[in-house]
Amino acid sequence: MLALSNVVIHFDGKEALNIASLSIKAGEKVAIVGPSGSGKSTLVHHIYELLRPSAALCSQRQGLVENLSVYHNIFMGALNRHSWFYNLINLALPFKQPLNEIGQIMDRLELSCPLTQPTASLSGGQRQRVALGRALFQQQAVFIGDEPFSALDPIMGQRLLAEVLSAHDTVIMVLHDVNMALENFDRIIGLQAGQKILDCPVDELNFETLQDFYQQAGSCQQNLTAEYSSELDLAKNV
Ligand SMILES: Nc1ncnc2c1ncn2[C@@H]1O[C@H](COP(=O)(O)OP(=O)(O)OP(=O)(O)O)[C@@H](O)[C@H]1O
Numbered sequence: 001m002l003a004l005s006n007v008v009i010h011f012d013g014k015e016a017l018n019i020a021s022l023s024i025k026a027g028e029k030v031a032i033v034g035p036s037g038s039g040k041s042t043l044v045h046h047i048y049e050l051l052r053p054s055a056a057l058c059s060q061r062q063g064l065v066e067n068l069s070v071y072h073n074i075f076m077g078a079l080n081r082h083s084w085f086y087n088l089i090n091l092a093l094p095f096k097q098p099l100n101e102i103g104q105i106m107d108r109l110e111l112s113c114p115l116t117q118p119t120a121s122l123s124g125g126q127r128q129r130v131a132l133g134r135a136l137f138q139q140q141a142v143f144i145g146d147e148p149f150s151a152l153d154p155i156m157g158q159r160l161l162a163e164v165l166s167a168h169d170t171v172i173m174v175l176h177d178v179n180m181a182l183e184n185f186d187r188i189i190g191l192q193a194g195q196k197i198l199d200c201p202v203d204e205l206n207f208e209t210l211q212d213f214y215q216q217a218g219s220c221q222q223n224l225t226a227e228y229s230s231e232l233d234l235a236k237n238v
Helices: 040-051 070-081 084-092 096-108 124-137 154-167 178-184 207-237
Strands: 002-011 014-024 029-033 055-058 142-146 170-174 187-192 195-201
Touching: 002 040, 014 040, 014 195, 029 040, 029 178, 029 207, 040 055, 040 142, 040 170, 055 124, 070 084, 070 096, 070 124, 096 124, 124 142, 124 154, 142 154, 154 170, 154 178, 178 207, 187 207, 195 207
Parallel strands: 029 170, 029 187, 055 142, 142 170
Antiparallel strands: 002 014, 187 195
């Protein structure tokens, strides 16, 4: 389904990602782990660009429209399903069918706020579930998530992960919860400083091996950040 080779991405002259090869088969459930700044978001956004429009993305940035309602923010996930005329009328006077469909998604996501509530007045966890709802509403075969449960309590996060896994054939998800990754995914990819240093089926991994990975990758990341900061300081002083 996806085969990457020699993907290098830079931001402001600094390398954020350098993946020699990575492939993901249709039907796989893949978790991506790694310390902060190791390139996880950069990788999943790159994958999304390659797989769209047949993948749904639930990104950390969410991209909600603050003054629009929960209903409209979720509906916006699938504007391409209808004509611009349908979308325009639905903006002013929501149709019954999407209202029902979105109501059901909200039930599955345990969102009990009114459909008409502006997203600006929602809590962090509610906002995250609206972003998740927008991705679910797209009904794609592939779900790409960037820490989609980070603002939720762990029990709710586990329930909503089950919803996402059952609604999509292929799931590629950035997670910081190592147990969640081990218990629910087929394979774990670990990044360190933009590079893939771990790529294993979960049955070859356990909590301790992943803790070791985080310790090693985290200290490498800190060294690189310190190096980059001193380079920046030097550049400023020139
Ligand atoms: N738009 C951007 N402009 C400049 N630098 C960026 C941008 N996006 C990411 N970076 C840099 O690229 C590197 C990788 O960032 P990325 O967000 O992919 O890491 P991450 O592993 O997802 O981190 P986190 O776990 O904190 O979300 C970081 O050094 C980050 O500062």
